Amino acid sequence: xxxxxxxxxxxxxxxxxxxxxxxxxxxxxxxxxxxxxxxxxxxxxxxxxxxxxxxxxxxxxxxxxxxxxxxxxxxxxxxxxxxxxxxxxxxxxxxxxxxxxxxxxxxxxxxxxxxxxxxxxxxxxxxxxxxxxxxxxxxxxxxxxxxxxxxxxxxxxxxxxxxxxxxxxxxxxxxxxxxxxxxxxxxxxxxxxxxxxxxxxxxxxxxxxxxxxxxxxxxxxxxxxxxxxxxxxxxxxxxxxxxxxxxxxxxxxxxxxxxxxxxxxxxxxxxxxxxxxxxxxxxxxxxxxxxxxxxxxxxxxxxxxxxxxxxxxxxxxxxxxxxxxxxxxxxxxxxxxxxxxxxxxxxxxxxxxxxxxxxxxxxxxxxxxxxxxxxxxxxxxxxxxxxxxxxxxxxxxxxxxxxxxxxxx
Numbered sequence: 568x569x570x571x572x573x574x575x576x577x578x579x580x581x582x583x584x585x586x587x588x589x590x591x592x593x594x595x596x597x598x599x600x601x602x603x604x605x606x607x608x609x610x611x612x613x614x615x616x617x618x619x620x621x622x623x624x625x626x627x628x629x630x631x632x633x634x635x636x637x638x639x640x641x642x643x644x645x646x647x648x649x650x651x652x653x654x655x656x657x658x659x660x661x662x663x664x665x666x667x668x669x670x671x672x673x674x675x676x677x678x679x680x681x682x683x684x685x686x687x688x689x690x691x692x693x694x695x696x697x698x699x700x701x702x703x704x705x706x707x708x709x710x711x712x713x714x715x716x717x718x719x720x721x722x723x724x725x726x727x728x729x730x731x732x733x734x735x736x737x738x739x740x741x742x743x744x745x746x747x748x749x750x751x752x753x754x755x756x757x758x759x760x761x762x763x764x765x766x767x768x769x770x771x772x773x774x775x776x777x778x779x780x781x782x783x784x785x786x787x788x789x790x791x792x793x794x795x796x797x798x799x800x801x802x803x804x805x806x807x808x809x810x811x812x813x814x815x816x817x818x819x820x821x822x823x824x825x826x827x828x829x830x831x832x833x834x835x836x837x838x839x840x841x842x843x844x845x846x847x848x849x850x851x852x853x854x855x856x857x858x859x860x861x862x863x864x865x866x867x868x869x870x871x872x873x874x875x876x877x878x879x880x881x882x883x884x885x886x887x888x889x890x891x892x893x894x895x896x897x898x899x900x901x902x903x904x905x906x907x908x909x910x911x912x913x914x915x916x917x918x919x920x921x922x923x924x925x926x927x928x929x930x931x932x933x934x935x936x937x938x939x940x941x942x943x944x945x946x947x948x949x950x951x952x953x954x955x956x957x958x959x960x961x962x963x964x965x966x967x968x969x970x971x972x973x974x975x976x
Contacts, residue, residue, distance in 0.1 A: 575603055576667045579658060580674055582951075587678050587710055590943055597650055597947075600657035613659055613957070616915040621651045623908030624940075627893060627901030628860050635861025644860045644896075650946045658954035659916075665735070665962045669742070671955070672728050676749050679725045682710040682718070683756040690759075690810075701813035707760055717944040719765020720933050722757050723772065724952050726750050727929065731922040731959055758804040761814035764936060768929045773797055775928060779921050839887045839936075841878070845870040846886025850894035860896035867895075885941065889934040892941060909934075916957045926956055 578600045585592035625648045628641075635641040663671070689708045690697050697707055709718045733746045757765050777797070781790040804811055845867040852858055858866050863885050871883045886892045893901040909931075917923045930952060939945035 575600070575661055576663060576670065578603060579661070579671050582654065582658075583671070583674050583678055586944070586947055587682060590712075593943060593947060594650075597653035597657065601653050604657055604660045613915075614656055616911070617656050617659055618652060620908050620911035620915060621655065623904045623911065624648065624651060627857075627897035627904050631857060631859040631897045631901070632861065633859075634856070635859030637861040637865060639861075640864060641859065641861025644941055647941065647943050647946050650943065651950050654947055655950035655954050658951065659957050661958075663958050665732075668955070668958050668962060669732055672725075672732050675725055676729050676746075676753075679722060680749060680752060683722070683753065683760075685710060686760065687756070698809050698813060701761065701810050702816065706762055706814070707810065709760070711944050714942070714944055715760065715762045716764045716933065716937055717939065717942070717948060719757060719760060719762035720768060720929075720939065720945075721948050722753050723765055723768040723929055724926070724948065726753050726769075727772065727922065727926055728952070728955055728959075731926075734922070735959070735962060754800075755804075758800075758811050759808050761808070761811040763814075764933055767936070768932050771932060772925045772929055775925050776921070779924075838878075838882050838884065841871075841875060841882075842867070842884040842887045843891050845874075845883075846888070846891040846895040850891070850898065853898055854894075855898045855900060857894065857896045857898035857901055860892075863892065863895045885938055887937050889938060889940055892938050912953055916953050916960070918960045918963075920960075920963065923956060923960065926952065 578596065582593070582596045582600065585596045625645075628645045628648050632638070632641045632645065686707050686709050697705075700706070706715045709715050711718050711721075729746055729750055733740070733743050736742060754769075757769055777790060777793055780786040780793055805815065806812070846863070848870055849858055849863060849866040852866070867885060868883050871878050886895060889905065890902055893905045897904075913927060917927050930949060933939040933945070937945075940949060
């Protein structure tokens with residue numbers, strides 16, 4: 568118990584609990600973490616690096632407030648971005664031991680498993696209705712205010728973090744069996760939920776691991792086995808899980824309609840593509856400075872009124888791509904600043920190892936296919952994972968230095 572409370576590790580546990588329970592609690596705990604850490608002697612270099620990268624991401628949103636007419640909408644998007652600092656800076660500031668890192672990752676894993684179990688229970692109680700909903704672009708109810716995109720993203724990142732910390736442990740660790748069982752359960756649930764963003768992230772990660780095993784001579788013999796097992800799991804899941812099968816049937820139908828320029832109400836792919844078109848056209852209105860983050864939604868609605876008036880109000884999204892969001896809200900200046908901010912985060916906090924490489928890809932995919940940094944859940948996941956990447960890399964570096972010192976003595 569002392570280990571959890573040492574060096575404010577307990578604040579990260581509270582942050583994870585609040586993430587799954589309440590948006591208001593999440594905001595409160597993230598601010599509390601910063602206030603508590605102001606009393607400590609912090610690593611100024613790492614704080615400066617994180618804040619510098621974050622400012623490039625936040626400043627286009629902040630400045631666009633000067634020409635955003637909808638101040639309430641602007642403030643919501645701007646305040647969400649501040650979580651990048653309150654969550655990210657707070658966690659990287661902590662002096663975490665490897666045992667504390669394990670406690671945090673295990674807490675995340677257990678909470679994600681509980682949330683997945685709740686969704687399975689909803690399916691058991693409403694089996695027929697939920698299976699039919701998968702044929703019309705719906706998925707199983709989930710925690711996080713039913714945000715299945717961010718929840719599926721979180722599951723993949725939880726799997727990676729768990730595998731990473733298990734990989735750093737000794738070969739005879741007793742935690743490896745329950746750890747990998749947890750990974751398999753989350754892997755199975757992700758296919759059961761059949762959210763496309765999560766599955767895309769998962770299989771990109773698996774493909775990267777496959778080529779990594781193939782490239783390294785020591786693990787080359789495992790590559791074929793890895794590939795066969797993966798294909799077998801996908802095939803089995805398709806025939807065993809009705810939710811996945813129905814989801815795939817809908818996706819094939821939806822893509823066919825979209826490629827034939829036949830937009831129908833409720834079309835997932837069609838709606839996503841229209842949001843990107845709308846955002847791009849809105850950005851072209853003021854390509855240098857953008858229309859202001861507060862006015863993206865209103866200008867997009869006007870675009871729908873002109874070009875696709877039959878779309879329903881709940882089908883008129885802000886652009887499903889962060890780069891298009893920044894283009895619409897802050898023009899090319901904002902797009903450049905946002906890209907620089909991401910590059911700085913990756914440069915400072917990611918290192919040359921396979922888990923870093925995989926995590927970097929999985930973090931970036933939902934920024935391309937969705938507006939994942941415009942909501943509280945997405946920015947929290949992004950900030951938290953980058954901070955954990957920093958601590959895991961720090962553990963690897965510390966271990967390497969210790970081993971080198973031992974050899975020289």
